[in-house]
Amino acid sequence: MYSILSILVENKPGILFKVTHLFRSRNFNIESISVGVTTDHDFSRMTIVTIGNEKQIQQIVKQINKMIDTIDVKILNQNKSVYKETVLFKVLKNSKLNITKLNELLEPYNGKMYKGDISVIIELTETPDKIIAFEEQIKSYNILETARTGIVALENNEH
Amino acid sequence: MSGARSLMLALENQGVKHIFGLPGGANLPMYDELYKSNIRHILVRHEQSAAHMADGFGRVSRKAGICFATSGPGATNILTGIATAQADSVPMIAITGQVPLNMIGRDAFQESDIIGMSNPVVKYAFQPRNASDIPLTVKKSFYIAETGRPGPVLIDIPKDVQQNVADMEFTTKFKIKGYNPWIMPDIIQIEKAINMLISSKKPMILAGGGVIISSAFSELQAIAELLTIPVVTTFKGKGAFPENHPLALGPIGMHGHAEANKLMTEVDCVLAVGTRFSDRSVGTFDDFEKRLKIIHMDIDPAEIGKNQTTSIAIVGNVQTSLRMMVQLIMQRKLNQITNCEWIRHVKEVKEYWRDNLKIHSGEMSAARILRKLRSVLPKNAIVTTEVGQHQMWASLFFDVIKPGTFFSSTGLGTMGWGFPAAIGAKVASPNIPVIDIAGDGSFNMTENSLATSVLENIPVIVFLINNFSLGMVAQWQRTFYNRRMIGIDLQNCPDYVKLAESYGAQGIRVESLDHLEKAIKTSLKSDIATVIDIPIDPEEDVLPFVAPGTSLKDMILPS
Ligand SMILES: Cc1ncc(C[n+]2csc(CCOP(=O)(O)OP(=O)(O)O)c2C)c(N)n1
Numbered sequence: 177m178y179s180i181l182s183i184l185v186e187n188k189p190g191i192l193f194k195v196t197h198l199f200r201s202r203n204f205n206i207e208s209i210s211v212g213v214t215t216d217h218d219f220s221r222m223t224i225v226t227i228g229n230e231k232q233i234q235q236i237v238k239q240i241n242k243m244i245d246t247i248d249v250k251i252l253n254q255n256k257s258v259y260k261e262t263v264l265f266k267v268l269k270n271s272k273l274n275i276t277k278l279n280e281l282l283e284p285y286n287g288k289m290y291k292g293d294i295s296v297i298i299e300l301t302e303t304p305d306k307i308i309a310f311e312e313q314i315k316s317y318n319i320l321e322t323a324r325t326g327i328v329a330l331e332n333n334e335h
Numbered sequence: 336m337s338g339a340r341s342l343m344l345a346l347e348n349q350g351v352k353h354i355f356g357l358p359g360g361a362n363l364p365m366y367d368e369l370y371k372s373n374i375r376h377i378l379v380r381h382e383q384s385a386a387h388m389a390d391g392f393g394r395v396s397r398k399a400g401i402c403f404a405t406s407g408p409g410a411t412n413i414l415t416g417i418a419t420a421q422a423d424s425v426p427m428i429a430i431t432g433q434v435p436l437n438m439i440g441r442d443a444f445q446e447s448d449i450i451g452m453s454n455p456v457v458k459y460a461f462q463p464r465n466a467s468d469i470p471l472t473v474k475k476s477f478y479i480a481e482t483g484r485p486g487p488v489l490i491d492i493p494k495d496v497q498q499n500v501a502d503m504e505f506t507t508k509f510k511i512k513g514y515n516p517w518i519m520p521d522i523i524q525i526e527k528a529i530n531m532l533i534s535s536k537k538p539m540i541l542a543g544g545g546v547i548i549s550s551a552f553s554e555l556q557a558i559a560e561l562l563t564i565p566v567v568t569t570f571k572g573k574g575a576f577p578e579n580h581p582l583a584l585g586p587i588g589m590h591g592h593a594e595a596n597k598l599m600t601e602v603d604c605v606l607a608v609g610t611r612f613s614d615r616s617v618g619t620f621d622d623f624e625k626r627l628k629i630i631h632m633d634i635d636p637a638e639i640g641k642n643q644t645t646s647i648a649i650v651g652n653v654q655t656s657l658r659m660m661v662q663l664i665m666q667r668k669l670n671q672i673t674n675c676e677w678i679r680h681v682k683e684v685k686e687y688w689r690d691n692l693k694i695h696s697g698e699m700s701a702a703r704i705l706r707k708l709r710s711v712l713p714k715n716a717i718v719t720t721e722v723g724q725h726q727m728w729a730s731l732f733f734d735v736i737k738p739g740t741f742f743s744s745t746g747l748g749t750m751g752w753g754f755p756a757a758i759g760a761k762v763a764s765p766n767i768p769v770i771d772i773a774g775d776g777s778f779n780m781t782e783n784s785l786a787t788s789v790l791e792n793i794p795v796i797v798f799l800i801n802n803f804s805l806g807m808v809a810q811w812q813r814t815f816y817n818r819r820m821i822g823i824d825l826q827n828c829p830d831y832v833k834l835a836e837s838y839g840a841q842g843i844r845v846e847s848l849d850h851l852e853k854a855i856k857t858s859l860k861s862d863i864a865t866v867i868d869i870p871i872d873p874e875e876d877v878l879p880f881v882a883p884g885t886s887l888k889d890m891i892l893p894s
Binding site: 247 | 450451454455458459479511512513514635636637639640641644
């Protein structure tokens with residue numbers, strides 16, 4: 177089962193190393209990770225997607241909490257959270273690529289397109305399942321490169 | 336004032352009296368200030384031993400022991416000692432020199448990324464980048480190392496930061512936002528735990544190292560006695576409860592006491608105090624979980640549910656938790672025996688195994704020499720051990736009578752720990768005899784600490800159970816590898832009497848129990864280190880034995 181962990185940590189050198197090292201040494205996997213400094217520059221927020229059963233997730237949360245540089249860690253309730261990922265696809269301009277068709281495909285996702293001479297780059301900010309669905313739709317194109325940010329997420333309606 | 340000077344003042348402010356260490360290029364500014372300070376430096380012959388000495392000091396005094404090492408190889412040498420302290424939750428502060436800030440990352444001479452390397456084995460690590468950061472760093476280090484679940488803290492100080500001069504502030508108040516070691520145990524959970532205990536038919540207390548770390552001896556004993564509950568311990572918890580007490584069953588586990596392992600498989604409710612249910616203690620877990628109700632007290636919330644599913648969790652300092660429990664029990668005037676039948680059964684099983692466990696027949700069997708040691712040693716003597724068969728024999732045959740006087744590297748199982756740790760323990764308790772129950776292989780790893788013991792005048796006793804081999808490995812090869820013996824033969828080299836004498840220590844070889852008794856008495860009176868070399872039968876096995884990956888009920892007994 178996927179869990180999205182939202183972790184508030186001290187913004188210190190080496191903090192990313194410490195958190196990822198913890199996952200490695202405790203035998204957990206990171207599906208995706210995104211890190212950025214918060215409005216208060218003393219802290220950073222990490223959003224980590226990991227897989228495990230409930231007991232395993234509880235354990236990793238406790239281990240993260242135990243880290244002295246951790247201020248707060250929570251498992252996000254996916255129903256109450258906004259969680260998004262940005263993905264970029266670089267697609268070769270060739271006979272398979274129909275720009276008008278692509279524009280239509282992008283519209284429901286609020287996607288963008290950046291045209292180059294021999295390729296186009298598609299930008300999409302969406303939930304992971306929608307990204308997968310979109311990827312399915314452009315499968316017939318010649319995708320040269322993909323880059324994803326990993327999920328960023330915040331839980332809504334909280335004190 | 337320089338960074339190095341401020342370091343020494345900050346350490347003095349914390350009441351530090353001893354530093355175990357060895358100098359080198361990158362920590363010379365600190366040593367120059369140590370020269371001017373009243374803190375005593377104890378020179379080691381290998382930095383690993385400095386960390387083990389600080390560790391032994393920390394376990395006995397329950398204050399952080401301090402060790403110094405230089406950058407590069409000095410720092411990597413103490414790493415084993417730091418990992419050992421982390422595995423056993425020991426307060427320690429390791430202070431390393433580092434290459435100057437502008438050289439970091441350039442593969443400078445004797446540069447090692449000790450912050451990166453030590454990350455998984457420290458409670459926290461600092462690398463102050465300004466001299467003026469040092470006093471506060473030291474304060475925070477002590478706070479982190481000694482509070483909550485104790486552990487080692489590393490301070491890695493670049494050489495220029497040691498040398499730089501800055502205005503220093505020593506009285507700064509601080510708060511560490513992400514660290515709150517003061518968790519108050521939940522009284523409702525404790526109330527529930529009492530109800531669960533008194534309504535169970537076959538209750539047991541399982542005391543772990545947390546009882547020793549928090550000195551919760553009298554609280555533990557009060558609960559056992561008020562509710563008449565027998566007590567087993569983990570190996571790390573050995574001696575958390577007086578082992579000559581009628582309710583004491585001794586350690587469970589891979590080489591636990593037969594009666595303790597047997598009875599542990601029969602219980603219906605366990606009050607587990609300050610233990611992490613390590614595989615060495617409980618074997619495979621599955622059997623355990625099925626029909627057992629577990630009440631788990633621990634200071635570390637991450638231990639709850641890590642290895643074992645619990646029915647009731649009580650998070651907090653175990654001494655506080657136990658004290659609250661005692662008070663509630665007294666308020667409710669619960670002191671009658673409600674589990675007579677179980678207690679009778681426990682007594683029978685215990686008596687049976689105490690009378691019938693077969694021991695090696697020779698005069699110098701492990702059991703006989705360790706019982707002799709117990710009978711001659713004063714009750715308050717502090718015992719450390721190395722790692723191997725001798726350690727497990729100590730667990731089986733050396734009863735700890737005064738709680739908190741037995742220490743071993745139980746988590747990491749570091750051969751070579753016992754002797755330097757004994758020296759550190761002696762520094763913490765100079766008027767109490769300290770003895771290292773050793774195997775020859777382990778002693779080889781840090782025997783050069785004899786120089787420190789003799790020259791620094793810190794006399795301890797090495798009780799060398801000499802089987803001329805890496806005995807524990809030999810036992811596994813005999814048991815699991817059809818006697819294909821490889822890499823275990825130490826061939827009685829060196830001659831331990833001569834070795835001791837060459838360092839200016841005393842060496843005594845004993846061949847009989849009478850002679851052993853005299854040797855122990857001589858060494859107790861002696862003001863220099865003594866190595867008592869006790870040759871034994873190399874084929875002697877440690878039994879009972881719960882093979883790895885099996886359950887306590889599959890215990891192999893002596894035939
Ligand atoms: C540093 C280290 N290396 C290897 C081991 C694996 N090991 C465990 S016990 C043992 C043998 C110990 O021999 P000795 O100290 O002579 O004790 P004995 O078992 O003979 O009593 C070894 C090699 C270890 N625990 N620690």
